[in-house]
Amino acid sequence: MNREKVRVKSFxxxxxxxxxxxxxxILEVAKDNGIEIPTLCxxxxxxxxxxxxxxxxxxxxxxxxxPACSAKIKEGMEVTTNSPKIKKAREMILSMMFSERSHxxxxxxxxxxxxxxxxSVELELEHSKVSYLNQRFEIDASHKNFVxxxxxxxxxxxxxxxxxxxxxxxxxxxxxxxxxSRIIHDMDEPWAESVSCTxxxxxxxxxxxxxxxxKDISEEEVVKKxxxxxxxxxxxxx
Amino acid sequence: xxxxxxxxxxxxEKSIKKLGYEKNTLIExxxxxxxxxxxxxxDTLKFIAKRLKLPYSKVYGVxxxxxxxxxxxxxxxxxxVCLGTACYIKGSNKIxxxxxxxxxxxxxxxxxxxxxxxxxxxxxxxxxLAPVIVCxxxxxxxxxxxxxxxxxxxxxx
Numbered sequence: 363m364n365r366e367k368v369r370v371k372s373f374x375x376x377x378x379x380x381x382x383x384x385x386x387x388i389l390e391v392a393k394d395n396g397i398e399i400p401t402l403c404x405x406x407x408x409x410x411x412x413x414x415x416x417x418x419x420x421x422x423x424x425x426x427x428x429p430a431c432s433a434k435i436k437e438g439m440e441v442t443t444n445s446p447k448i449k450k451a452r453e454m455i456l457s458m459m460f461s462e463r464s465h466x467x468x469x470x471x472x473x474x475x476x477x478x479x480x481x482s483v484e485l486e487l488e489h490s491k492v493s494y495l496n497q498r499f500e501i502d503a504s505h506k507n508f509v510x511x512x513x514x515x516x517x518x519x520x521x522x523x524x525x526x527x528x529x530x531x532x533x534x535x536x537x538x539x540x541x542x543s544r545i546i547h548d549m550d551e552p553w554a555e556s557v558s559c560t561x562x563x564x565x566x567x568x569x570x571x572x573x574x575x576x577k578d579i580s581e582e583e584v585v586k587k588x589x590x591x592x593x594x595x596x597x598x599x600x
Numbered sequence: 601x602x603x604x605x606x607x608x609x610x611x612x613e614k615s616i617k618k619l620g621y622e623k624n625t626l627i628e629x630x631x632x633x634x635x636x637x638x639x640x641x642x643d644t645l646k647f648i649a650k651r652l653k654l655p656y657s658k659v660y661g662v663x664x665x666x667x668x669x670x671x672x673x674x675x676x677x678x679x680x681v682c683l684g685t686a687c688y689i690k691g692s693n694k695i696x697x698x699x700x701x702x703x704x705x706x707x708x709x710x711x712x713x714x715x716x717x718x719x720x721x722x723x724x725x726x727x728x729l730a731p732v733i734v735c736x737x738x739x740x741x742x743x744x745x746x747x748x749x750x751x752x753x754x755x756x757x
Contacts, residue, residue, distance in 0.1 A: 526655075535657035538664045548656040549642050550664075558655060 373439040388430040388441055389417055399443050400452065400481060403518035404431045405568060405588070407595035408527055414518055415455050416481065419443045427451055449485070456482055457491040462541065464496070464513040465571070472572030475584050478516060499544055504552035505559075507577055508566050512544040515573035521545060521565035524591055533559040545573070564591065608636045609647065616651050623652055630663055639670040675710040675717035677755065680734040684723030692731040695748045696720065702749065 372381040375388070375397050382391035387410070392399050403414035410431050418427035422440035427448060430441075442448065459465070459478065467473045481487075499512035519536065522545070526532040533556050537546040547556035566574045567587045575584065615632040619625040629652065633644050640663050649659040663669045681687075681696045696707060699718055703711055710717040726732050729741025735752045 532655035533657060535655070535661035536665075537661060546657060546660065549645060549660045558657070 371435050371437045373435060373437065373441065375441045376443055382435050384435065386435055388419060388428075388433050388435055391435055392430065392441075392443065397443060399430050400484060401431060402477060402481060402516070402570060403520060405520055405523075405591060407592040408520065408523045408568075411519055411523070414459075414516070416452060418448060418451060418455075420445050420448055452485055453487050454491060456485060456487050459516050460490045461492045461494045462497070463499075463515060470514060470572040471575045471579075471581050471584055472514070472569075472586070473581050475586055476572060477570035495541070497541070502547075502553050503577070504554035505561070505577075506554065507561065508553065508563065509575055509577055510545065510547075510553055511573050511575070513573075514571045515545055516571055517543060517545075518570055520568040520570065521574060524564045524568050528591060528594060529560060529562050529564055531558045531560050531562075534565060567591065611636050612644070612647070613651070616648070621652060623654055626652060626654060626659065626662055627666075630659075630669055634669060639673045641671070641673075672710060673714065675714050677715060677736050678717040678719055679752070680719045680721050681707070682722070682724055682730075682732045682734075683720050684727070684730075686723075686727035686730040687732055690731040691745050692733075692743075694745050695731055695733065695743055698745075698748055 369384045370381055371384050372379060374380065375392055375395065378395070378397070380391055380395045380397075382394065389399055389401065389404065399417050399419065401414075402416040403411060404417060412429040412432040415427075415429055417430040419430045419433075420442040421428050421433075422442075430443070456478075460482070465478060467476070467479055470476065473479070497513070501513070502510040517536065522532075522534045522536065525534050533547055534545055536543050537550055538544070547553050547559055553559065563576075566576060567590055569575070569586065570588075572584075612629075612633050615636075616625075616629055619628055626648070629648055630640060633648060634640055637644055645659050645663060646656060648654075649656050652659075663671065679699060681692055681699065683692055683696070696718075700706055703716055703718070705711055705716075705718060707718050707720045721734075724732055724734065724739065726739060726741060729739070731743050731745075732739060732741050733743050733748065734740070736755075740752075
């Protein structure tokens with residue numbers, strides 16, 4: 363009689379009856395059942411921070427939207443993933459991401475292979491609903507292979523998590539707070555001088571936008587191997 | 601080696617030891633370090649990171665997240681401009697601008713000769729005196745917008 367045992371719980375997503383294990387999140391169960399929930403900062407194999415709020419869903423009886431990637435399932439809950447209210451909120455979140463930095467696709471290396479761009483196409487976001495802040499950050503191109511351009515960063519922290527959890531170096535972290543935060547290496551040193559960076563390039567692979575990219579390649583050649591991390595974790599048998 | 605000559609590093613080492621070299625005491629250690637050194641220099645932060653076995657970037661990230669921690673030495677004098685609601689309505693942003701222009705530095709910066717730091721704060725609880733500035737721990741109320749530094753200027757050297 364082990365009470366800690368994983369139990370099976372059933373609930374509904376968009377009116378469809380689904381079941382999942384009690385330690386699963388709404389997002390995982392939705393994926394298992396082929397229900398699409400848009401995500402941005404979530405990457406299968408990495409820990410979950412719930413920072414982008416792209417995966418918000420409505421749960422009946424709750425006043426505010428809940429991020430599906432970090433919410434555990436409960437027996438009998440009624441989840442709606444695409445109500446007009448949720449859609450509007452997602453558009454607003456995306457608009458704010460666009461307005462914060464310089465996300466001009468025509469001059470970006472990741473054009474055509476950008477999760478932010480894909481997301482706005484998916485949500486049919488034609489223009490930003492908030493005015494642009496036009497912030498300017500310095501680009502760090504000191505590393506021999508890679509470039510860090512904070513102007514394209516959406517602070518999803520995938521690069522930080524992959525460096526910490528998969529590579530084990532934790533060479534990156536967030537500097538400052540609020541609107542001025544950006545990704546740094548070590549003590550805000552140039553990338554090339556970072557002692558903990560192993561130049562493995564995993565951060566570049568997982569970057570959803572053109573904030574971290576390889577040097578000396580054209581826009582056409584950019585291939586982000588985002589799936590590689592999920593494969594790595596699977597092969598390690600974690 | 602800095603940490604063998606400098607007594608301040610010994611003091612810091614002692615306080616880290618007292619906290620048991622635990623990773624989750626980072627903020628406490630940063631507090632102690634700032635008390636000992638007056639600010640958190642890069643060398644100090646690296647020292648703390650090594651002692652607590654934490655990544656450099658994490659220590660730096662935490663130190664820059666909190667407004668309380670200073671990464672640069674404080675000036676000999678400091679002026680704190682209140683940007684709370686009451687002071688702001690009475691034009692404290694203009695006062696800040698005037699002071700910034702006068703000394704050629706921005707808020708949270710120190711002049712190159714180390715004479716003055718300009719800081720900002722949200723409300724000192726003296727809203728009836730708005731707009732308020734605090735100069736070297738002395739509060740000054742009803743500051744004039746045109747010439748906020750009339751009496752203080754000669755002190756700052």
